[in-house]
Amino acid sequence: MTEYSESEQVIRRLYQITNDYDEGFDNQLKSILKMGLERFHLDIGILSKIKDNVYVIKQCVCPDEVPLKPGNQFELGLTYCSVTCNSDTHLALEEVGKSDVLGKHPAYMEFGLESYIGIPIRFKGEIYGTLNFSSSAAYPRKFKDIDIDSLQLMASWIEVELIRRHQEKLLIELNRRLEEKASTDSLTKIPNRRSLYKHLRKEVNRVNRNHSRAALVMIDIDHFKKINDKYGHQTGDKALIAVARVLQNALRDYDFVGRYGGEEFMLWLPEVEPGQIDNICARLMKDIAEISLLKEPMTISSGICAFSCATPYIGSVDHMIDRLTAKADQQLYEAKSAGRNCYRLELIRAHEIE
Numbered sequence: 001m002t003e004y005s006e007s008e009q010v011i012r013r014l015y016q017i018t019n020d021y022d023e024g025f026d027n028q029l030k031s032i033l034k035m036g037l038e039r040f041h042l043d044i045g046i047l048s049k050i051k052d053n054v055y056v057i058k059q060c061v062c063p064d065e066v067p068l069k070p071g072n073q074f075e076l077g078l079t080y081c082s083v084t085c086n087s088d089t090h091l092a093l094e095e096v097g098k099s100d101v102l103g104k105h106p107a108y109m110e111f112g113l114e115s116y117i118g119i120p121i122r123f124k125g126e127i128y129g130t131l132n133f134s135s136s137a138a139y140p141r142k143f144k145d146i147d148i149d150s151l152q153l154m155a156s157w158i159e160v161e162l163i164r165r166h167q168e169k170l171l172i173e174l175n176r177r178l179e180e181k182a183s184t185d186s187l188t189k190i191p192n193r194r195s196l197y198k199h200l201r202k203e204v205n206r207v208n209r210n211h212s213r214a215a216l217v218m219i220d221i222d223h224f225k226k227i228n229d230k231y232g233h234q235t236g237d238k239a240l241i242a243v244a245r246v247l248q249n250a251l252r253d254y255d256f257v258g259r260y261g262g263e264e265f266m267l268w269l270p271e272v273e274p275g276q277i278d279n280i281c282a283r284l285m286k287d288i289a290e291i292s293l294l295k296e297p298m299t300i301s302s303g304i305c306a307f308s309c310a311t312p313y314i315g316s317v318d319h320m321i322d323r324l325t326a327k328a329d330q331q332l333y334e335a336k337s338a339g340r341n342c343y344r345l346e347l348i349r350a351h352e353i354e
Ligand SMILES: Nc1nc2c(ncn2[C@@H]2O[C@H](COP(=O)(O)OP(=O)(O)OP(=O)(O)O)[C@@H](O)[C@H]2O)c(=O)[nH]1
Pocket: 187, 220, 221, 222, 223, 224, 225, 226, 228, 232, 233, 234, 235, 236, 237, 240, 261, 262, 263, 336, 340
């Protein structure tokens, strides 16, 4: 086979492997290592990661009787890769035993590796590890230019893929952080209104389908404007943070609390019996009164709409949430009108929602 058609073959094979994203990085790597072993007529193919003079096998392909697997670690000095990394370019050795310099190398003394071809892999400007192929048998011919070219092409793909995967991870993390930011109230760090409604849509649907019950609670800090006026806006902020913390700590795992806006909070209490609501409200009022931020105790007023879906509601979930919110809001208004520091409750049956 001519050198030209050999290089064509290498490129075509590499293209097939690297284009097959569905295989996943690990399987693509294994295919590349297998391709290298066939190309170089060697036994052991390894992608290594090197850190602090420790050589870790990231991926390898070798005969069954060779006990190497991903995760195995060696002292870097025991491998030819220490030479590869130091020389900063590829290293190709056909018959190490005959070499004056490397014939005494620990990789030869320890493992009897007669032939080796390897190249450094770089990641973000630093040595990541090596791509290397070796065998305990002497190599019967000289490595050719096409061998070195193939090795370089394989290494280039691995380098690009490492960066691509790294950037993909960064992007996923960035998206997660953006999503978290978009659903968290920046002051109190509890879910914001957007997140509340997202949760409600899922939960109201679930409760309705399960013929269960729940309660929606609107909580408003009393005379909050006076707190701001008397202690300043910063203390007002601290009060909001303290109330949010109390609400979060007071609730059961499956309850949900969010900041509805301003000095208003909303609670979602699934599967709650009407009899339990008095206890919950009394406990919240007590815990909030015990916040020791201001000279006087803080008080809250609450409006509650508790509903049963024994006969489910058949309209849209958005409409159901609107009606539940409006009813809780009406009860909050009643509590404020009754002098504040109290709660008002309306019990309804879901299927009667107009
Ligand atoms: N410090 C602070 N104040 C806020 C924030 N959001 C809203 N407020 C203030 O909360 C106050 C709410 O006042 P009002 O709606 O009159 O209600 P209130 O004084 O609590 O009176 P009642 O609800 O009738 O008991 C306003 O002065 C807003 O400026 C915030 O994030 N931080």
